[in-house]
Amino acid sequence: MSDLPQIAPMSRRGLLGGACAFGLLAVMGLGRPALATVTDAQARDLVETVVGKLLDIANSTSDVSRQAAEFRGMLAQYMSMDAVARSTLGPRWRELSPEQQAAYTEAFQDYVARKYAPRFNEFSQTRMEIVRTQDYGERGVVVSSQANLANGQKAMVDWGISDRGGSLKISNIVVEGISLVTSEREIVGGMLDKRGNDVDKLIADMKSGA
Secondary structure (H helix, E strand, O other): OOOOOOOOOHHHHHHHHHHHHHHHHHHHOOOOOOOOOOOHHHHHHHHHHHHHHHHHHHHHOOOHHHHHHHHHHHHHHHEOHHHHHHHHHHHHHHHOOHHHHHHHHHHHHHHHHHHHHHHHHHHOOOEEEEEEEEEOHHHOEEEEEEEEOOOOOEEEEEEEEEEEOOEEEEEEEEEOOEEHHHHHHHHHHHHHHHOOOOHHHHHHHHHHOO
């Protein structure tokens, strides 16, 4: 998919540290009070688990529809989809009814799974190495990792990990400085504009893949 963040030249890496952490922190605390502190070890374990499962999906089948279904299950289990969905919709979120908010969150998961699943085969032989962790107390932990692709390219991937109602969740992913949440917010904004700012139509189209 053309909307997937592209891997940038490694010369950009020196610019990322503070900017990535800042961008991740901007969404790590959304929609919840400060709860339990996440430890570095817990954050690392979660990232390793998620990466392992992603590679299992990529390596176990080339069926995109099956990959999308399995990826959607992973999103629900490991990513804070309520906070991510809310962030991508921006100020419009507060105008929605609780029923619309729930419907949008579900539709957004369908949309993300369908959109990114076709890229899985490109990463079937990827190795991920955790480089460092940065502890931000009750706001969570940023885990920085390096993806070593089969074609020899490398990319820095930062994971925002925070406590969501007593469960550790991924709040955002930044690939070579490109935030999943930020890029999807821009894309969803454009999708909404094309539909005359009609959120119900956006929800229907996200679910159907239109």
